[in-house]
Amino acid sequence: MSDHIPTTARSLVDLAASTPQQDLFARVLDQRSRPNPYPLYAALRRQPVSRQADGTWVVSGYDEIAALLHDPRISSDMRNAGQESAPGAEKSFILRDPPSHDRLRGAVMARFTPAVVESLRADVRRITGELLDAAGSQGRIDLVDEVAYPLPVSVICKLLGIPPEDEARFHVWADTLARSLDRDPDMTQEEADQIQHAADALADYLTQFTAERAKNPGEDLISGLLTGGAHTEPLRGDELVVTTRLLLIAGHETTVNLITNGMLTLLRHPDILTRFRREPALVVPMVEELVRYEPSVQFRYRATLDDIDVGGTTIPGGSAVVLLLAAGSRDPHHFDQPEQFIPDRTPNEHFGFGGGIHYCVGAPLARLEAHVVLPELVRRLENPRLAEDPPPYRPTAALRGPRHLWLNVDRVRP
Amino acid sequence: MEVGVEHRLSPTSTAAGLPDDGHVVIVGASLAGLHGAEALREQGFAGQITLVGEEPHPPYDRPPLSKRVLAGRMSADDTGLPQREDFEAQWRLGTAAVSLDRAAKTVTLADGDVLGFDKLLIATGARARPWPKVHEAALGGVFSIRTRDDARALQARLATRPRRVLVIGAGFVGSEAASVCRELGLDVTVVERSPAPLVGALGGPAGSAAGRLQRRHGVDLRTNTSVRSLEGDGVGRLRRAALSDGDILDVDVAIVALGAVRNVEWLAGSALSVDGRGVRCDAYCRAVDSAGQPDDDVLVAGDIARWPHPLFDGELLAVEHWDNAVRQARVAAVTMLHGPVLQHTALPAFWSNQFGVNIKSVGVPARADQFAVVQGSVENSAFVAAYGQQGRVIGALAVNMPRALDAYATMITNRASFPPVARIPDAPDPIRVLDTALPPLGQAAPDAGRPQPDEQRAGARPSL
């Protein structure tokens, strides 16, 4: 997998076509595929359920993914595919199965109410405004570092009740820990150590913080999780720490990518950008199309608990399975013109937030943030142009998004 | 979505003899009729569409009638269905069709008008089965819940806080009505001939769980029991009900929830294959005549249709579900425009909300002879049950686990073996297979006089 990976769309298609089916997913994981993995996905879909050289099964067809997302014989605990987890690590609910998944997720859902999410709208507006004000003096801005990255961490800190003075540390931890969601075989020991270090530091912080909140509960989510609810038990100790950590990581990186991929996609479609300026309400269907077309979460790993027949293939029990959500969301058997970005696509039954019992808990917050931020970016950034295309990408293939998105702008409007 | 399927139809499909300026008559202006008309327009039909409805109201949504409307949280007038876009159609509301002449290709209306058609969609649905004793049914305080007007009248009566409500029949509509009564704090007695509620649609073990749920919510549930008579006072108002268990109940309100009767009478002279169970059609929704031949110009959809589903061979399927009305009408529209190219193969799917619980089902649980809880627990009111027949999964039920059901729909389509043997983290251990015919609460009483038991066995859930 060390040969050159070209970057033009045409040659990517040729490359994907000439890659043996069983090696395609290794190419997806290759950092050099990050700017445009979609030709590889199209090649994978020729065989919607395919076994890769390393024994992993990749599921790339819409119907097959939909079936497995809802299949009770699919586990989110990769130990069921013989994969070790970090010793002693408590698992968050996205890596668990019922019934413990349901209990922990239910505890969060009970506190993550429509009213709570709506109460963050004003904060999202204010923070976005402040970040753009701060970016205002320059003709060139990095949308990632200056807006998309700081915003979700600040919002989650607000949700969790983290004091503003501690936010900076959360930004660092969130950045490092995002990599732990990706099973990147190329990860170095040094990177693994950094992740562990950040996890430990966050755990220490949260242990202290929750102990303090237990004594002086507030209106925040952590206090709510500590108290429990009418139908949910209080969370304690490690469970509370890993749940909070999950909200931080999963809620952060994905939102960064949603905002950044959103602006990138708009700048690649000037006609749609023009229409969006005239028609800001377009953001509502457009965000759904964004998470179909350039989803923050490209794929998730699962394990089979039993032999499963899907798409005419039997995946043996105990296998590691990749649900290639981003490939399913571009399956021509389910979507007309799947490779086109159609901002008001209807219906749009995408996998942008997953599906089944693990459907993204934070989806309402992600939508709210995108609904606020994207129109604001378009309104305030005058004549934005991509400084480089494709932009540099983060290493992770599963949580795919630009590391930087440099924009040249005439000015940032007040 | 089925719309996508339709769009992918090959443009080389043979035209089905419907001219661009032709006339489609849709008899029945409810859910199926509306969706048939919408689908025709969505697929580019530019000719004339006439919708004929016996009720004066434009198409409205029935499921809320026995729930939100009855509870007074929604006005019966607010049940009107949306249409996707403006589409041109002639509406003949408040006028029933009285006869069909297939040779002349005309429909005659109650007001004497005669409508000629190129294609006809029969979507006259069903009506509430009335209380069989006419003079008792006429008593003030005796209600059905099928139409918007029924629901409005019953809601107004419940709002006056009657002392006790009698619900006759513990199918879905009766059970939902009982749920609303309890929610309103009204005393309610439910009388059901079967050994449990919902037993016709869901079998004994699930019915037994439904019965426990009702009793936990304070319903006076009388199973294996029937109503002998309804008695009025001097001015024709309901006062008492005599039950087969010997009890005489003082009741002000009786809700007759004995299922539905198909509106087939107007087709008597049509030489179609019609009986009390509905109008026979093929999988393309073409009505089948009395000689067994499909009529390309007469289509059937919704509650009134009976058709052969490729997955459930043998008996014809008749499905009184919301979802079926929509999908079948859309298939009928495709057949009108393109001929027999798309089969109606959607799995029956229904839902109900009662006593704070979400119930969903897929497939044909009513035809199953075996039942097994495969996820969750009945005690916690959150479980999935699979239904088996001859070693195959043919249906599934999800109670408060709506996101779990799709996997079982796939199993039904794949003719997976029953019981599904799998390692599932939240499965009971061991999985126990029960007989759906098990009388769950002691011995079933003799069933004489039970209205149309075949219909209950067919699992036809009233589409309320």
Added chain:
Amino acid sequence: MRVVVDLARCQSYGQCVFAAPEVFELTGPEVLEYDSAPSDHLREQAERARAACPVQAITIGPAAGPTRDATAAPPRSAAIDTVGGQR
């Protein structure tokens, strides 16, 4: 404006409740209820819900029928006597 949810498709993901809390509500852990005739100022919310529905089960549109005013039809009272169907 009229709203209808295909509750056979609905899997109670609850996204509509977040998007349009004045139109949709969960009255039990998995029980969805909604206002089928919300007033026009809730249109934006309702559209957000329609777009967000993971199974695309929500339809919004003008009231079906010959006029846009669904209440124009003359009301009929009485219960049992309106049961009669096609004759």
